[in-house]
Amino acid sequence: MSCPMHTSDGARLIHAVPDDVQADREGLFTEGPLVRVELPGGVRAWATTHHGVTKAVLNDPRFVRSTDHWEDFRNGTVTESWPLMGTIPRDDTNMLALDGAPHRRMRRLTAGPFSARRVERLRPDIERITDRELDRLESLASRPLDLRSEFTFKVPMTVIGELYGVEGREYGQLGDMYARLFSGTTEEGEHLRIYGALYQFFDELVARKRADLDNCDDFTADLIRATEEGEQPLTDEEVVVTLLTVVAAGHETTVNLLNNTVRALLAHPEAHAGLRRGEYTWEQVVEETLRHDAPNNLLMFRFATEDVEIGGVRIDKGEAVLSHYGASAKDRAEFGDDADVFDPGRTRGRHITFGYGPHICPGAPLSRLEAGIILPRLFERFPDLRLAVPDEELEVATALSVNSLKELPVLLRP
């Protein structure tokens, strides 16, 4: 009989929608630290599943983002028509796709716009946006609702609009385009059309801001100012691609962080009670959710530029390596024997859910700020918030690059 978890030659199968995300992560950790995996469509790669090996790969310049080094792509084993090809950034104006000096240049030029100082200035806006959306939820509080579509998807999208300095009437347009993009139901052609429309939207935003730069104080204006700095300033195209990338990299992940934290508190009443009694802070709850139910999972490719011995295996030059954030968070050596337990009081270990090394997430301050404002306000307004279905019935939309629930059905009031 064939094994549902492995191919006939022993590679572990990665499913877009595993039966149980936590059990899948646990299984990968147990097989680790480096696991031969097969992705949907039969594409082979290695997955790092232990904390130390994941960090080592993320920080090793012999593993790069450029697909020029991917043997299976060069020899045609993987083609452009592979459905997951779109998850691999390949545009040399996108920091996610760059390596070495060109990547360092982009990070340097965007450090100011991404800084905790710039992001902190959004605090009153995030509070206002959250309260407005909570007021709106009041009118829906008498029946079960999907918290994801009604609240946790909307607030971070509006915050990004605020960060970018988008005008009021444009929020709906931007939100609709991204809602369609992330719906999981778009055909490949439609994806490209939406990307085209977004590109045009941001191109026009940049032109408008540039014409009135002295009066603009937002992330977009900061990026435009970086087109006038130093010897190798940002180009206009890099500004637009960075605006596109931030939404792609930062929206769905933040939505998942909010959903996963709500879910964790509702599934762990003892932790929830500890939070209410002041034994844990919101910060501890959010950090433990980032570790225990990481909003991102594994799909971020790197390719070996030479043969590398690591974690007891040899990765050949040209092979693909994925960092499994979810499995790495199960590492007993880093987090202790209870690594599989949700414990906001955990003192051992440091999660790497925001990455490690040169590509470490520049958006971490924004998502932490958002979670620290939105979640306490939600639970203050609706202290009896509870799931409208048993936790086991919550359906996963995908657990490939992000770890995302289809819906989060809740009851806001008893």
Ligand code: HEM
């Ligand atoms: C809970 C929310 C988030 C999580 C878990 C997360 C996670 C990550 C991780 C793991 C990486 C590194 C990927 C790699 O090295 O392969 C990354 C990169 C990135 N993230 Fe985030 N992220 C989050 C929110 C955000 C936000 C809010 C923004 C924007 C404001 C953002 C913007 C980016 C960008 C631009 C990169 C690329 C950095 C580079 O390539 O140098 N992220 N993120």
